[in-house]
Amino acid sequence: MDETPEVQVRPGTEADLTALTSIYNHYVRETAVTFDIEPITPEQRRPWLLSHPEDGPHRLKVACETGSGRIVGYATSSPFRPKQAYATSVEVSVYLSADAGGRGTGSLLYEALFADLRGEDVHRAYAGIALPNEASVRLHQRFGFTYLGTYREVGRKFGRYWDVAWYEKPLGPAD
Known part of the structure; x- marks a missing residue:
């Protein structure tokens, strides 16, 4: 029996700010995935959230567990x-x-x-x-990104110093 909760993807809203900030701060404190050094507050993160409306080229998609509504990614x-x-x-x-x-949540988010x-x-x-990060490299390759350089x-x-690999994906009417 699979006990992994089902996940649904929707546009992010201002009500998600605290949960999104918490997810991000994990990466600030524990990893080199982001180069921010100090955790941020939800108020500091608010302009970022508001710069991602439901339409236009700058979007925010949020993955929530069905039932609990817990945000598990964006x-x-x-x-x-x-x-x-x-x-x-x-x-x-x-x-x-x-x-x-x-669990495939990153793929669901990128699909949306x-x-x-x-x-x-x-x-x-x-x-x-930021390298090494094989899971992220695989995700981006799966979505048609090609390696540009490091x-x-x-x-x-x-x-310590970290390398950053850059990937590119063409977008347009066929994508």
């Missing part, structure tokens, strides 16, 4: 760079709660995110992956 598409010529490119990422890996982006004026998606020792956290 995926975003965010501006790739601030200059206007980059407007048709997005940077995407997935964060899962510490106990949600290996990329389905939403099909109707938007987005040409390319990029993902930076920034060597680009970030310092936990007293």
Whole structure:
């Protein structure tokens, strides 16, 4: 008997802010997945959440367990760079709660995110992956991302330098 809760994906809302911040702060404190060094408060995270509306190229998708409603992960598409010529490119990422890996939740989140982006004026998606992170590399390859290159020792956290591999996925009417 499978005891893994079913997960549904929906747009993120302001009511999700505390849970999303908690998931993110796990990665801040425990991993080099993000290069933020200090945990953040929900109030500090609010502008980030509000920059991801239900429509447009910058989205926030949230995975919730059916029944309990517990948020177990999220995926975003965010501006790739601030200059206007980059407007048709997005940077995407997935964060899962510490106990949600290996259940297909990241795939469900990316399926929903990329389905939403099909109707938007987005040409390319990029993902930076702090290495090593085989699970993230596999997820991105499964979704058609190709390896572009690695920034060597680009970030310092936990007293050491980390590499970041960059991946790219073409987007458009066929995706």
